[in-house]
Amino acid sequence: MDFLLSGQLLFAALVLGSVYAVIALGLNLVYGTMRLLNIAHGEIVMVGAYAAFWGFSLLGLSPLVALPVVGVLTGAIGLFLYGTLFRAQLAANKPVAQLEASSLLLFFGVSIVMQNLASLAFTATPRAYQHLDTVYQIGGVAMTGNRIATLVVSVAILVAVLLFLNRSIYGLAVKALIQHRDAARVVGINVDRVQTVSILAGFGIAGIAGALVSMAEQISPFMGFPFTIASFVVIIMGGLGNIVGGIMAGFLLAFIEIYAVALTSANFRSILIYGIFVGILVLRPQGLLGKARRS
Amino acid sequence: MIRAHGLPLAAILAGAAALMVFGLGSGSYWTIVALNLAMWIALTQSWSLFSGMTGYISLGHVVAYGIGAYVVAFSFKIVPLWLSIPLAGVAAGLFALMVALPVLRVRGPYFVILTFGLAELVKYILLNVETGLGKSSRLLFGAPKPDTLLWIMVGLAAAATVALYAVHRSRFGRGLDAIREDETAAETIGIPVVRLKVLAYAASAVIPGMVGGVMALRSTYFEVLQVFNPTISFTIVTIAIIGGAGDARGPILGALFLVGLSEVLQNASPQIYLILLGLCLIGCVLFLPTGLVGLLHRKGGAR
Numbered sequence: 001m002d003f004l005l006s007g008q009l010l011f012a013a014l015v016l017g018s019v020y021a022v023i024a025l026g027l028n029l030v031y032g033t034m035r036l037l038n039i040a041h042g043e044i045v046m047v048g049a050y051a052a053f054w055g056f057s058l059l060g061l062s063p064l065v066a067l068p069v070v071g072v073l074t075g076a077i078g079l080f081l082y083g084t085l086f087r088a089q090l091a092a093n094k095p096v097a098q099l100e101a102s103s104l105l106l107f108f109g110v111s112i113v114m115q116n117l118a119s120l121a122f123t124a125t126p127r128a129y130q131h132l133d134t135v136y137q138i139g140g141v142a143m144t145g146n147r148i149a150t151l152v153v154s155v156a157i158l159v160a161v162l163l164f165l166n167r168s169i170y171g172l173a174v175k176a177l178i179q180h181r182d183a184a185r186v187v188g189i190n191v192d193r194v195q196t197v198s199i200l201a202g203f204g205i206a207g208i209a210g211a212l213v214s215m216a217e218q219i220s221p222f223m224g225f226p227f228t229i230a231s232f233v234v235i236i237m238g239g240l241g242n243i244v245g246g247i248m249a250g251f252l253l254a255f256i257e258i259y260a261v262a263l264t265s266a267n268f269r270s271i272l273i274y275g276i277f278v279g280i281l282v283l284r285p286q287g288l289l290g291k292a293r294r295s
Numbered sequence: 296m297i298r299a300h301g302l303p304l305a306a307i308l309a310g311a312a313a314l315m316v317f318g319l320g321s322g323s324y325w326t327i328v329a330l331n332l333a334m335w336i337a338l339t340q341s342w343s344l345f346s347g348m349t350g351y352i353s354l355g356h357v358v359a360y361g362i363g364a365y366v367v368a369f370s371f372k373i374v375p376l377w378l379s380i381p382l383a384g385v386a387a388g389l390f391a392l393m394v395a396l397p398v399l400r401v402r403g404p405y406f407v408i409l410t411f412g413l414a415e416l417v418k419y420i421l422l423n424v425e426t427g428l429g430k431s432s433r434l435l436f437g438a439p440k441p442d443t444l445l446w447i448m449v450g451l452a453a454a455a456t457v458a459l460y461a462v463h464r465s466r467f468g469r470g471l472d473a474i475r476e477d478e479t480a481a482e483t484i485g486i487p488v489v490r491l492k493v494l495a496y497a498a499s500a501v502i503p504g505m506v507g508g509v510m511a512l513r514s515t516y517f518e519v520l521q522v523f524n525p526t527i528s529f530t531i532v533t534i535a536i537i538g539g540a541g542d543a544r545g546p547i548l549g550a551l552f553l554v555g556l557s558e559v560l561q562n563a564s565p566q567i568y569l570i571l572l573g574l575c576l577i578g579c580v581l582f583l584p585t586g587l588v589g590l591l592h593r594k595g596g597a598r
Contacts, residue, residue, distance in 0.1 A: 120564075274415045
């Protein structure tokens with residue numbers, strides 16, 4: 001059992017956890033402020049990954065340099081979807097249940113369209129590129145440069161978003177909207193503007209995460225789906241709309257995943273993820289870390 | 296009752312039936328098309344029996360299909376087909392009954408995601424069971440010809456349609472309607488909410504179980520990943536939304552639309568087919584919340 005104490009597993013879990021936390025954070029912002037269930041979230045990650053790939057292979061741009069551009073690109077996709085599909089519905093103040101159901105179906109449509117547009121444009125063949133793949137030995141743990149970069153950038157994003165939410169006036173408005181939509185409107189918060197900020201941030205972060213992931217994983221039009229699932233598992237573990245809970249749950253899921261797979265075998269990975277998922281939904285739908293919410 | 300609607304159920308049924316009979320009479324291509332059509336009708340009507348009636352959107356209906364397929368494949372050449380196909384339905388229904396109580400306590404978006412996760416969980420458990428048994432796939436040599444299977448499938452599609460039609464007109468159906476409108480209110484006025492939900496959930500799994508069994512025979516090949524493909528669940532929901540889940544005609548119209556679109560485009564470009572399907576779904580959610588059936592209502596004079 002000594003291998004469980006090795007830094008190698010710890011490092012792998014931290015990297016994976018930071019990626020889960022970042023991707024789920026984007027999903028959580030969009031759900032929390034607008035109650036939109038974005039099951040096309042993984043497709044945004046996919047777009048970010050492709051953008052980084054093309055930037056690197058056509059322009060020789062390091063994905064790390066391209067991160068802001070990728071974020072703006074996927075943020076713009078978010079704004080487009082918000083303007084065309086959701087703004088009117090949100091303004092009409094429909095019941096939450098109806099909004100959740102219709103957003104789920106709309107985003108499902110968006111996800112099919114995006115997957116297949118990507119498949120038409122880039123073919124279904126998986127792609128990959130090599131960048132920052134030098135192996136460093138730090139304290140007896142082998143780390144590739146791109147994984148170190150992924151960890152550092154992800155943690156920086158998490159810290160930045162938390163600071164934004166707690167310190168900036170816009171961030172406080174986002175939090176207010178998450179806590180209570182109607183009350184936020186009553187106290188004079190410009191709901192539409194806050195929603196725009198959340199969409200930009202949520203989609204932008206997902207794209208940036210995709211660019212990070214693209215350095216170490218294969219890129220394909222269908223790579224998004226597992227990320228959608230993982231991020232839903234994470235935000236449900238953390239409590240839907242609970243930002244800090246979601247970040248903690250991202251790391252928790254990664255630790256469970258990495259260590260349980262190390263203990264058993266890779267075959268059990270999916271059973272484990274979905275088992276946790278179903279178990280939490282049935283036993284504690286408000287999330288492991290969440291307080292009971294009114295549904 | 297039927298005449299009150301724009302285009303009678305009977306006419307739509309006749310059209311779908313004509314296509315299927317045509318499928319029986321002429322070569323294998325149309326047999327397969329008709330088989331697919333009947334399959335989607337059977338699946339979507341069953342889905343509608345629970346999700347359309349109660350408003351609990353299930354994104355994991357494939358679990359019944361997969362379990363049914365597994366029962367038939369597992370017992371192939373051990374149990375005769377006239378017994379194993381109904382058994383597939385029973386097994387799927389029993390599974391739904393078993394998980395119904397905990398699953399149906401969960402509501403709203405949690406329920407939608409839960410049904411999806413549950414189907415995936417069962418998929419990966421069975422995948423490991425099959426790997427443990429040393430069977431990565433099973434070949435079903437000597438399965439009945441597509442013609443025979445088409446008859447069974449048409450029977451299942453008709454049964455599912457009639458079932459939905461009957462439920463719509465029954466006390467049971469009224470109860471389910473009440474749950475969709477306001478579950479708490481329904482409970483307060485004495486509707487046995489839990490019992491109705493559990494019954495509808497279990498009932499809606501039976502026919503998909505048998506459909507799964509038939510489709511395993513159709514492909515003469517069984518593989519867990521293939522029969523538990525989440526795309527099947529998603530397609531069912533898409534058909535229901537495009538066709539409209541309000542009454543028994545919707546799923547038939549939706550299935551006709553989907554199979555038609557797929558026959559025209561699937562071979563030319565599967566991507567364009569799926570892009571159009573996605574756009575149709577988005578369009579229906581935004582502009583046609585009652586689906587193609589709603590369009591019929593409007594033409595036949597709104598009431």
